Amino acid sequence: MRKPKPRPLPAPAPLSAFPLKTERLTLRPLRPEDAPAVHRVINDWEVVRMLSRLPFPYPRDLADDWIASTTAEMAQGSAYHLAITGEENGQELLIGGIGLTLEGEPGVARLGYWVARRYWGHGVATEAAHRMVSWALANLDISVVRAGVLLDNAASAAVLRRVGFRETGRAEEFFVAHNAPQPIAVYEARRNDVFGEVESGGKKVMLVAACALIDTDTRVLLARRPEGKKMAGLWEFPGGKVNPGETPEAALIRELHEELGIDVTETCLAPFTFASHAYENFHLLMPLYLCRRWRGFVQPMEGQALAWVRPSKLTDYDMPEADKPLVPLLRDFL
Numbered sequence: 001m002r003k004p005k006p007r008p009l010p011a012p013a014p015l016s017a018f019p020l021k022t023e024r025l026t027l028r029p030l031r032p033e034d035a036p037a038v039h040r041v042i043n044d045w046e047v048v049r050m051l052s053r054l055p056f057p058y059p060r061d062l063a064d065d066w067i068a069s070t071t072a073e074m075a076q077g078s079a080y081h082l083a084i085t086g087e088e089n090g091q092e093l094l095i096g097g098i099g100l101t102l103e104g105e106p107g108v109a110r111l112g113y114w115v116a117r118r119y120w121g122h123g124v125a126t127e128a129a130h131r132m133v134s135w136a137l138a139n140l141d142i143s144v145v146r147a148g149v150l151l152d153n154a155a156s157a158a159v160l161r162r163v164g165f166r167e168t169g170r171a172e173e174f175f176v177a178h179n180a181p182q183p184i185a186v187y188e189a190r191r192n193d194v195f196g197e198v199e200s201g202g203k204k205v206m207l208v209a210a211c212a213l214i215d216t217d218t219r220v221l222l223a224r225r226p227e228g229k230k231m232a233g234l235w236e237f238p239g240g241k242v243n244p245g246e247t248p249e250a251a252l253i254r255e256l257h258e259e260l261g262i263d264v265t266e267t268c269l270a271p272f273t274f275a276s277h278a279y280e281n282f283h284l285l286m287p288l289y290l291c292r293r294w295r296g297f298v299q300p301m302e303g304q305a306l307a308w309v310r311p312s313k314l315t316d317y318d319m320p321e322a323d324k325p326l327v328p329l330l331r332d333f334l
Contacts, residue, residue, distance in 0.1 A: 012077030013139055020082070022131045025124065027082040027098060030070050034083055035063040037094040041116040048177050050153050051114060056177040070099075078102055080136070084115065084128045095119045098128045100136050100145070107318075109136060111147040113159075125159045130194075133163055137191050138227035139305070143318060148173055148184040157185060164193035195232055208286045209248035210239035210323075211256060211269065213298070215308060218334055221298065222317055223259065224305040235307065235317040237288060237326070248287050259304070262296040273329050277322035284322050288330075 019028035030038070042048055043058040055062075073079035081099035085092050096115035102108070111133065115124050133145050147165060149156045157167075165187035172181040213221040222235040240255040242248055249266045256264050268291050275286040300306050309317065311331040319327070 012075060013080065017135075017139065018082070020131050020135055022127045024086060025127055025131070026085045026092075027128060027131060028085065029074060030067045030081060030083050030097070032064065032067060034094055035060075035067055038067065038083075038097065039063040041094070041096065042114065044117055045177075046117055047114055049175070050150055050156065051112070051177070052148070052173050052175045052182075054176055080132075082132070084113075084124065086124075095124060096128065098132050100132060100140075102140075102142070107141065107143045109140065109142045109145050111145050120155070125156070126162050129159055130163045133189060133194055134227055134232070137194060138225070138232035140233075141318070143190060143233075145189045147187045149187065150175075151183045151185055157187075160187045160189075163189065165189040166193060191231060191233060195230055205283045205285055207242040207248070208239060208284060209242055209252045209255070209289070210237040210275075210286050210326075211252050211264075211289045211291050212237050212272065212330055213256075213260075213294070214290060214292050214334070217308075219308040219310055220314065220330065220334070221260075222307045222309055222314075222319075223300075224307075226302060226304045231320050233318075234320050236320055236323050239286075249289075252289060256291075256294070259301055260306075261299045261301050262294040264291055264294045268293045272333070273326060275322045275326055279322075286322055288326050 019026045021027075039058060039060050042051075042054065042063070043056075045056055048054050048056045048058055070079070070081040073081065079099060079101040081097065083094050084096035084098055086095050087093065096113065096119070098111075098113040100109045100111055111129065113125055113129055136142060136145060145165075147160055148171065149160065166189070167185050168188045169186045171184055171186050173184050174180070175182045215221070221238060223238045224235050225232050238256060238259055239252055240259070242251040246254075249269050252269060253264050253266065256262055269289040270291070272288050272290045274288060275284065277284045277286075298306065307317070311334040314327045314331060
């Protein structure tokens, strides 16, 4: 029997995405010169006993080896391990670490973090975990983040719940420092858990206009919703909400200029089909237009990721529920 081929990893996030900032913290790639501080923080039984893969005592040279491996993993896109740093008396201070590892299951990542005991109870883990998970769901090809917590680690469980994680079950995991399997609670978070449900005032009908831009190679443009927006990380047809007094065509002309830096005339917008989808708090009505001609060069004016996609590959991109029924119609037409 042939062995199954390993699943190819998604394209890695560019290093320009880092550092990630919060109100108090900076999450940045680890550097070789961080090794002494990493060793000092982790070589503490109260810290390392909560981490499944680390021994105790924690050897000094292991810090060097681990930091070197994080650089390679980030380049491959298999894991993202970052230092959690703060500032004290004008100097950067390493106070912990946080990481996301892409698991074997497509679309799933595993979260881990540790904080120096001196900073326990100061909200560091919650602030860092929320920033990391929000960034990952908005920028990586994942839809689920999981984490495992020792049953006696109530503080870490509270961190995960504050970020939006839900407990989904119990399991056992081998902890190197304990040299034995330990009972853990398994937690999981999805976009709606972290970013909140899509919502709008009342059970109204919301009118949104969308456009399938088609280039000379018959590829369709998709835009990824950026971090900070509802449904961040999902891919969609460019467009936006129709303001009071606007026609759908006028809204598209405005949105395409603001989001992509291109100029489109109304005569180049061809009505194609529409989506009608019930969300929890409103009903979405979205006409989809086709456009093959515009002035200017398509560029991400709001920092969003863009992708020119073959019609047959559109289903490979995770899209909002309202957009999904449009894909087979567009694919068959093109």
